[in-house]
Amino acid sequence: MIKADCVVTGCRELATCRGPIPKRREALNDAGLVENAWIAGCGGRIVFVGSEEEFRRTVRPEAGAVTLDAGGLVGFPGFVDAHTHLPFAGSRANEFSLRIQGWTYQQLAARGMGIRSTVRATRAATREELRDLCLARLDEMLLHGTTTAEAKSGYGLNLADEIKQLEAVRDAGALHPVDLIPTFMGAHEIPDEFRDRKEEYLDLLIHTIVPAVRDQSLARFFDVFCEEGVFSLDETKRLAEAALSAGFGLKIHADEFVSLGGTELAARLGAVSAEHLIAITESGVAALAGSETAAILLPNVPFFLMQDKKAPARRLIDSGAAVALASDFNPGSSMTSNMQWVVQLGVFQMRMTIEEALNAATANGAYAVREHDDRGSLEPGKKMDLVLCDMPSLADLVYHVGRNPVKHVLKEGRIVVMDNKVVYNGRVVRDDRVASSP
Ligand code: NIG
Ligand code: FE
Secondary structure (H helix, E strand, O other), X not given: OEEEEEEEEEEXXXXXXXXXXXXXXXXXXXXXXEEEEEEEEEOOEEEEEEOXXXXXXXXXXXXXXXXXXXXXXXXXXXXXXXXXXXXXXXXXXXXXXXXXXXXXXXXXXHOOOOHHHHHHHHHXXXXXXXXXXXXXXXXXXXXXXXXXXXXXXXXXXXXXXXXXXXXXXXXXXXXXXXXXXEEEEEEOOOOHHHOOOXXXXXXXXXXXXXXXXXXXXXXXXXXXXXXXXXXXXXXXXXXXXXXXXXXXXXXXXXXXXXXXXXXXXXXXXXXXXXXXXXXXXXHHHHHHOOOOOEEEEOOHHHHHOOOOOOOOHHHHHHOOOOEEEOOOEEOOOXXXXXXXXXXXXXXXXXXXXXXXHHHHHOHHHHHOOOOOOOXXXXXXXXXXXXXXXOOOOOOHHHXXXXXXXXXXXXXXXXXXXXXXXXXXXXOOOEXXXXXXXX
């Protein structure tokens, strides 16, 4: 008999997202749906997914096992949000008002707003303040079903403040059930004090900050904003090579506004992912098709920036790229951490199917941070990160736009959201029943 210390009974529909990962082409359209599913875990990992009858034959719950009745609920794996800029301070609501009046993101950036204004606020914040901002945001994420999130620095842009951001991520991750995967993004922008000395900033990154972040094991990945007016293709390549030789996995913000060849470079260098891809060209699509480099699409960005152009999700999927969906949570171009909304945009604005969008936000999200052996799908051996929703069917996750259906969340087999309340470390931390939309 299989031992279990956590049992979830009678899920009406369970989208397991199981199967070989990354999911490409038709495989992305299969959510691995199981009806009337029972799930069991032991030590935080899944040991069983199947019918009640099979459960009773093969699983023996230990005395005192956590049991949750999921009668009538719909379940899926916790979202893996593979692209966020979580540890930022300040707000850009003022700038947002200007954008509503017609200013573009690039015009604002050229006038010292944009990323550089968040840099000023983030430099002024203490490590503890940043940690607390992260913790509050992680509660929001968890209440909407995210159980793992990547978190990029890149609002410090000097040694001390980049390290402070990454330490805040580490501190928050140690206190909160949502797992955080840190990415060093000192190459997010050229800081004001190096505005006319970009070459010196590249030197500082390559020779001082990259080695320091590596020596303190503060990040797994390195990311760079390859974009007109930020880092050129050649500069991106130099930075990427330095990061790879320091042992970081590589991610590239590529083809967000202007195509510079960042996607092709990402594939050529064996990057873990190329991210954004709104302005990707046919050669970029060809470079990602069948490559190991994941295509992380961020549909809230063109929505939030009120741009008509979207990343060509269908073209990427149909050509065999490993497509993931993520929030790009940041104060300038994507002020949301709600992965349900990202899934909805994947369907409404990029013509993905519901199954494709869900797989892209879970299994392929995990692939895009190279965590797919551990999480992102509900199958024996993986972490028991499970979201249970009060909704009639999986389709309602998209069909009922803007409603948060999440009722319970389990993280590694422990209940961390119960009846819409965050409840970790045995305490009710946050009650969102009143705040959540009807
Ligand atoms: O992914 N593109 C660069 N970075 C972010 C925006 C960050 C900001 O505006 O603060 C992005 O869109
Ligand atoms: Fe980003």
